[in-house]
Amino acid sequence: MTLLELRDLTITYTSARGPVPAVRGVNLSLDAGQTLGMAGESGCGKSTVAMSILRLLPRSTTIGGQILLDGEDVTGMSWGRLRAVRWAAASVVFQGAMHALNPVRRIGEQIAEPILLHNGAGAASSRQSDVDRAVAELLERVGLPARHARAYPHELSGGQKQRVMIALALACSPRLVIADEPTTALDVMVQAQVLDLLAELVAERGIGLMMISHDLSVLAQTCQRLAVMYAGRIVELGPSHQVTTAPVHPYSAALSAAFPTVGDPASRMAPRGLPGDPPDPADLPGGCPFHPRCGVSQPECATQDLQLRPAGPEHTAACVHAHVPAQEAAR
Numbered sequence: 001m002t003l004l005e006l007r008d009l010t011i012t013y014t015s016a017r018g019p020v021p022a023v024r025g026v027n028l029s030l031d032a033g034q035t036l037g038m039a040g041e042s043g044c045g046k047s048t049v050a051m052s053i054l055r056l057l058p059r060s061t062t063i064g065g066q067i068l069l070d071g072e073d074v075t076g077m078s079w080g081r082l083r084a085v086r087w088a089a090a091s092v093v094f095q096g097a098m099h100a101l102n103p104v105r106r107i108g109e110q111i112a113e114p115i116l117l118h119n120g121a122g123a124a125s126s127r128q129s130d131v132d133r134a135v136a137e138l139l140e141r142v143g144l145p146a147r148h149a150r151a152y153p154h155e156l157s158g159g160q161k162q163r164v165m166i167a168l169a170l171a172c173s174p175r176l177v178i179a180d181e182p183t184t185a186l187d188v189m190v191q192a193q194v195l196d197l198l199a200e201l202v203a204e205r206g207i208g209l210m211m212i213s214h215d216l217s218v219l220a221q222t223c224q225r226l227a228v229m230y231a232g233r234i235v236e237l238g239p240s241h242q243v244t245t246a247p248v249h250p251y252s253a254a255l256s257a258a259f260p261t262v263g264d265p266a267s268r269m270a271p272r273g274l275p276g277d278p279p280d281p282a283d284l285p286g287g288c289p290f291h292p293r294c295g296v297s298q299p300e301c302a303t304q305d306l307q308l309r310p311a312g313p314e315h316t317a318a319c320v321h322a323h324v325p326a327q328e329a330a331r
């Protein structure tokens with residue numbers, strides 16, 4: 001069942017230097033129990049897409065297209081309806097958990113807050129003992145002892161705080177969880193534990209998980225499908241394994257080549273960087289926005305900006321070279 005569908009999503013920020021078209025025609029869908037990764041360099045629009053789903057963008061931002069959450073268009077929702085949808089239908093695990101928790105409130109109070117907000121403070125299920133039990137169960141589910149409910153954020157490690165953020169995101173049993181760089185600040189061992197936990201929760205609760213990361217290896221490990229973004233567009237979308245090991249778009253290939261593969265001594269020794277920087281969304285080059293950095297660009301790439309087109313089973317890419325083998329395109 002389709003949980004989330006983005007239809008021709010465009011997002012334009014208003015800034016002092018003029019409009020910033022950060023997202024330009026994104027189409028995506030995510031089913032219950034599925035995991036979708038969003039990859040791409042800094043500034044390509046990943047967080048903007050994620051924040052738009054719960055309308056967490058500045059009010060001056062213009063959103064075009066549709067964001068269907070369980071069939072209901074978020075872009076037209078009243079603020080009252082949005083408040084009901086946040087936490088209960090969809091929630092976000094933000095990057096940098098250590099900064100997101102309130103330092104002067106106990107962990108348990110912070111997890112209880114959305115539960116009380118959504119049950120209504122007067123409801124029977126909002127009795128203190130029931131809320132305390134719900135908080136304890138959530139903490140235990142994310143691998144923390146229930147006694148941590150009485151702790152303050154500074155008493156926990158980074159990994160423990162990120163588990164608290166996941167407990168918070170699950171507090172109202174949402175069907176969609178958006179995790180924006182959930183493991184960026186963690187060491188690799190803790191990172192693996194947090195990723196395993198997210199995967200378990202998807203399997204156990206049938207949650208739809210959208211995960212955003214710079215790190216392709218993290219996404220490949222956790223997500224069934226992968227969307228690679230460049231300059232506000234999806235340039236490749238397909239099964240994670242294929243997008244990371246046999247990418248079709250030269251940008252995905254370059255991104256993949258930039259990450260050393262654990263267990264492959266050759267790639268570990270020589271990860272390849274991608275020269276140049278992503279373009280300014282307010283000043284995109286004509287044609288395919290990747291063409292100035294692309295090792296296999298053709299004259300027509302300077303004038304044509306292609307839409308996604310089939311590149312294999314359930315696999316699409318926006319490139320004239322959709323047939324070029326990945327390794328060749330990355331050279």
Ligand SMILES: Nc1ncnc2c1ncn2[C@@H]1O[C@H](COP(=O)(O)OP(=O)(O)OP(=O)(O)O)[C@@H](O)[C@H]1O
Binds near residue numbers: 015042058281
């Ligand atoms: N409030 C804002 N006003 C104007 N421009 C913005 C605003 N927020 C983001 N942008 C611009 O929109 C573009 C997309 O930003 P976004 O944060 O979505 O990218 P990202 O891929 O998530 O990057 P990162 O991985 O660094 O978080 C960037 O060029 C950014 O500078």
